[in-house]
Amino acid sequence: MQPRNMSMSGVVDLGAVKAAGEAKQKAEQARREQAARGDAGAVAPSQLVFDVTEETFEQQVLAQSDIVPVVIDFHTDRSPLCAELSPVLERAVLALGGRLALARIDVDANLELLRQFGVQSVPAVYAVVAGQAMPLFQGVAPQEQIAEVFDQLIAVAEERFGLTGLTVDGEAPPREAAAEPPMDPALAAGHEALDQGDYAGAIQAYQNVLNDNPGDTEAKLALAQADLLLRVRDLDPAAVRQAAAADPADVDAQISAADLDLAGGHVEDAFGRLVDTVRRSAGEERDRARVRLLELFELVGSDDPRVSAARGALARVLF
Template sequence: MSGVVDLAAVKAAGEAKVKAEQARAEAARQGGGGAVPPSSLVIDVDEAGFERDVLQRSAEVPVVIDFWAEWCEPCKQLSPLLERLTQEYGGRFVLAKIDVDANQMLMQQFGVQGIPAVFAVVAGQALPLFQGAAPEAQIRATLDQLIQVAEERFGLTGVAVDAEGAEGAGAEADAAPAAVPVGPYDALLEAAVQALDAGDFGGAVQAYKNVLSDDPGNTEAKLGLAQAELLARVQDMDPAKVRQDAAENQSDVRAQIAAADLELVGGHVEDAFGRLVDTVRRTAGEDRDAARVRLLELFEVVGPDDPRVTAARSALARVLF
């Protein structure tokens, strides 16, 4: 999704988790403030406010985007359902409504081919959810999965909602997130994120490896290491030459791998996965294994719960077996 998913989004998981933890800790120090009124959970968004209302907010809470238009009859069925579910989920996500007639550029950036179309943005990363007026049970299942991924991968647990009255005050107290305890590897993980921000990819790689040497199953460190290694590989690439080499040398596995790395960093996730699946299909022996291993590494960068990873895994299985 050119223009939405970019280089910064590749490392967004670690950054978003740190920012979310800092925001929760700050709210706890200030007495648990930061609750929002229910009316703020559903917002109208235009191109001018997209960065503030969607991209920046997605570092705190998943943002579900409803692309709609006044003339769209299925939209008139889906939009009220999404608004009702947004209130029912009580701050686990917010709903951004985008009128495609008034915001053609956003429609093009997300690659929307028809409406209604529903996407999510989590920590700056755009994810397609579904298109059309889907059944409520399917929508609920999709939202549940989105919330789970946002919490497990990005540490986003939603926002506290300020309900009216004494009963609402009690519910707010129950929903307010507690202060986040400091884990044994938080300092190293924070150092790795700072190294990524500074462009010190080698330092970030080492910091993540230091965590994994003591805790091999640390999910955040594994994700961060995959991202840092990818950024380190592409930082000195000449994009034009990489693309030319890949186009002119279809049988050169190294050229195809380099092009796939560049595509992923540029946000062209499906293109990167498709290129490597095709390379696995066309090769054998060590070349096939090199393409397969790199594809698995890129799966780690994007995350196992991403639907594009699921689709690419199935495609890989078909060419292997």
Template sequence: MQPRNMSMSGVVDLAAVKAAQEAKAKAEQARAEAARTGGTGAVSPADLVIDVDEAGFDRDVLQRSTEVPVVIDFWAEWCEPCKQLSPVLERLAVEYNGRFLLAKIDVDANQMLMQQFGIQGIPAVFAVVAGQALPLFQGAAGEAQIRQTLDQLVQVAEQRFGLTGLTVDPDAEPGGAPAAGEAPAGPYDSLLEAAARALDGNDLDGAVQAYKNVLAEDPAHPEATLGLAQAELLRRVRDMDPQQVRTDAARDPGDVQAQIAAADLDLAGGHVEDAFGRLVDTVARTAGDDRETARVRLLELFDVVGADHPAVVTARRALARALF
């Protein structure tokens, strides 16, 4: 079976975006703490390949994924293709020199993890980045295809999640890999936690206000800016009739409010390019106040996804062409 390459550049859900921002913050804080204490945080090449079980999954995979992409190799002793694939992955983990961590999971001993990942057959390879699971490929694969997938993984992890990997020191003692710790408490943690609780309880008004409270003190706070944009989007689409919204938008492409509503639905459903393309087209075909209204909403939707997302970069160029 050929590997199923990731499609990370065009699929974004709101939870993943939030996790990306949190991962970036943790990575920056970890680097700052290492610099402050004079530590290098370096690991041995032997620490780049680890065995993981259900008891240590949260610590060894989920927590570590906030500092480095974790590639998971699901295998079993009786699986002949696994015996061919696993050594390749182990060798590449060392060759990539800390750009990803390889976690090996024996499915016979960890049936619950196999079920949680929805694995139907092995070998199966996943990645976890900032707590988000991404399928890489299932079955045997050639080394060239594996390298292509890993190259894409480490590129996305760095560009979108701010994860530059681990520092590797050949002279470091094996077993000295630092565990991912909790980020230092920030001055707005209680307000951000209140916003998160409000979102979990579907109290979108409360979440919006909590994020606004943070931004009143720190207008450039990245997590609050992102959270506010997400909460406001969810509040706008909460009471929409999706079928009616899409019917209205299809019936009159010149109706700016109809196109804005449809774009909100597109983005809330994870259809990033569709949402941006719809509003860029609306900007191109309108003028005056209508054009400005569409442009402003497009900029607001950029905030939901994050400025470094590839779709935002592309849409900004398209918007510039539509305006000028």
């Protein structure tokens, strides 16, 4: 699946846009104040990545964007693509040593910010520089391509707005560096393959974990995520959705469209589509739609209320 809008063009007015000259003056003033404070101006790596809400957006993002470009990760816990992309963004930002900061916004809890930025689906990645929002890309992207975009962002921020970033305290512990139990090497190999977009390799690694420990819930969920990402990777979303709309009785088209729905975080759409497909189909085709729906239930989690509602709808169709 290729990212869309991988570009530094298309500046969006947030209503707090500042002229480049004013932004440079503020950036220079902030650097002078930081220098006057000495080491007090340095930040820990953990301060470069933070969660943002509608209430804290102005202070954490807009105000800070006068000093350092702030990348925004619009995400939801419901999307496997978000689960894949978010740690890649975090590693890329931390590797730049204060040239960028990363703000993580849960779209489910911050709908007003979602509307303000015009985000249509997640994951979506923006940047705010001197109060101006720039769309970077939507969907997942290889780490190398993300690094290239971040390099462009840093260049724009410095050339147009005079932003050179934050001083990072090299002695501070990395974000969430608290002691954790060592990870199963096979599970770690699966996560690494997933980060690199090697979905087949990730599937094999997670299957190896489950062969040794069938009850490993993390491996089960990761395997389901990798399966989904592999299924949607080479799909043409427009063509799939057009085929599904043109022929509601085409079970294969409906299953593929449901996969895209879920990968994009549209859980209820995916469930509703497959429930309707089960209702319209019969025999082996009906069973295929039902099995895929059950697989998506497992991926989202049995404790999710949308799963409970969809299970009830499925039961009504079947019985």
